[in-house]
Amino acid sequence: MNTSRPAAPSTAQSVWLVTEREIGSRLRSKAFVISTVILFAVALAAVVWGGFAAGNPAATKVAVTPETASVVSGLTGLEVTDAVSAAEAADLVRDGTVEAALVPNEQLRQIDGLTDPTAPGPFDYTVLGGTDAPSGLLSQLSQRPAVQLLDPPSTDFLVRYFVALGFGVVFLLAASTFGGTIAQSVVEEKQTRVVEVLISAIPVRALLAGKVLGNTILAMAQILALAAIAIVGLTVTGQDLVLTGLGGPLVWFALFFLLGFVLLASLFAAAGAMVSRQEDIGSTTAPLTMLVMLPYFLVVFFNDNALVLTIMSYVPFSAPVAMPLRLYLGEAAWWEPVLSLVVLALTCVAAIWVGARIYSGSLLRMGARVRLLEALSRS
Structure with missing residues (x-):
């Protein structure tokens, strides 16, 4: 055994x-x-x-001047605020009231803080953004205009x-x-x-x-x-x-x-x-x-x-x-x-x-x- x-x-x-x-x-x-x-x-x-949040974005808040109001006429997904001038529209962007503003190129020099306030490109207006430009606005414009950032982020x-x-x-x-x-x-x-x-x-x-x-x-x-x-x-x-x-x-x-x-x-x-x-x-x-x-x-x-x-x-x-x-x-x-x-x-x-x-x-x-x-x- x-x-x-x-x-x-x-x-x-x-x-x-x-x-x-x-x-x-x-x-x-x-x-x-x-x-x-x-x-x-x-x-x-x-x-x-x-x-779901990405597919149902909130309305983009945009400021316009009398000269640029017609640009956003008929566009959807935007909450439009009227401003008297480009300087007032820029202030609305800075204080967070709106996400972006459409201002006439000839009024860019009225805005303090822009690195290049010259009229860029062949368009009559420029989009002003804070740290970035809202894609919800840019995607609806028939032609992409120039973009100026008031507070460009480092990160x-x-x-x-x-x-x-x-x-x-x-x-x-x-x-x-x-x-x-x-x-x-x-x-x-x-x-x-x-x-x-x-x-x-x-x-x-x-x-x-x-x-x-x-x-x-x-x-x-x-x-x-x-x-x-x-x-x-x-x-x-x-x-x-x-x-x-x-x-x-x-x-x-x-x-x-x-x-x-x-x-x-x-x-x-x-x-x-x-x-x-x-x-x-x-x-x-x-x-x-x-x-x-x-x-x-x-x-x-x-x-x-x-x-x-x-x-x-x-x-x-x-x-x-x-x-x-x-x-x-x-x-x-x-x-x-x-x-x-x-x-x-x-x-x-x-x-x-x-x-x-x-x-x-x-x-x-x-x-x-x-x-x-x-x-x-x-x-």
């Missing part, structure tokens, strides 16, 4: 077994499934609303803000949600003593690697699903132009997200291993949460500050948001995302090494919170 014991699984097999266990447990969780469905529904609603604030917000919210939600779940899972296994059974069969580091890999797969699956919803939704609702400049930055964002998530997942698992009760998780994960939130807010609030944005694009915890934003705006040289990704990859390797030492030195310690130096020394 053969009484030999079955061979122990290899490290790779152990990692994959834990990975399957993590994915299966999350997919069986009603809370995870419901929250994911809600997330997808919100994303879909946002895309549909954007398409498009709204584009910067919403792109930073979009990248930032996705990374912040994924990192904080999955990171917190990993920490809670580790503590739960310690409380129920399941971890003692697990490490009797597989190496401790394989257990950590499987947890990180399983949650990374789930997080990336959510990101890809959100991207698919956005792309299909924008295409169906006729917002193809919105996607024009997002191709490259989205690919870079996926790469930065992958490494950034692995970095944080490793540290959250280590933070969870340092405590033995669910009530104590906040004491070890709070610093990690701040490392995610603080750079995110800095990038969003200082998105129009070139120096701050450049610095944050090389900080590992903010690079997944800052660098794709700079790429979308065309403010980064071709080599900058490569260098930033290398910095993030090296930081990721260091974080995995430190996280593995903390995890190994704390996993079997019960009772009071394990101190950081003690966990590192006992691994």
Whole structure:
């Protein structure tokens, strides 16, 4: 009779077994499934609303003088305001009463602040805009006239803000949600003593690697699903132009997200291993949460500050948001995302090494919170 014991699984097999266990447990969780469905529904609603808003634009407010009133006669989608002179029409644009004004070329010299008040082109009138010229007006004119901007923008604030917000919210939600779940899972296994059974069969580091890999797969699956919803939704609702400049930055964002998530997942698992009760998780994960939130807010609030944005694009915890934003705006040289990704990859390797030492030195310690130096020394 053969009484030999079955061979122990290899490290790779152990990692994959834990990975399957993590994915299966999350997919069986009603809370995870419901929250994911809600997330997808919100994303879909946002895309549909954007398409509806784009297809039903508000009336464009336009000021005209007696000489240019006939130009907009019969045009739809315009809210016309009469001005006595070109100077008065320009004041209406400056104070935001209207979005644009049509003024006679011979009155351009009456307007202060124009860089070139000469009569440009073969037309009898010029469109005055604030930071830009409303496309709803220009598209209806039979011939495109000259355009003068009263306040030419150095950067498009709204584009910067919403792109930073979009990248930032996705990374912040994924990192904080999955990171917190990993920490809670580790503590739960310690409380129920399941971890003692697990490490009797597989190496401790394989257990950590499987947890990180399983949650990374789930997080990336959510990101890809959100991207698919956005792309299909924008295409169906006729917002193809919105996607024009997002191709490259989205690919870079996926790469930065992958490494950034692995970095944080490793540290959250280590933070969870340092405590033995669910009530104590906040004491070890709070610093990690701040490392995610603080750079995110800095990038969003200082998105129009070139120096701050450049610095944050090389900080590992903010690079997944800052660098794709700079790429979308065309403010980064071709080599900058490569260098930033290398910095993030090296930081990721260091974080995995430190996280593995903390995890190994704390996993079997019960009772009071394990101190950081003690966990590192006992691994």
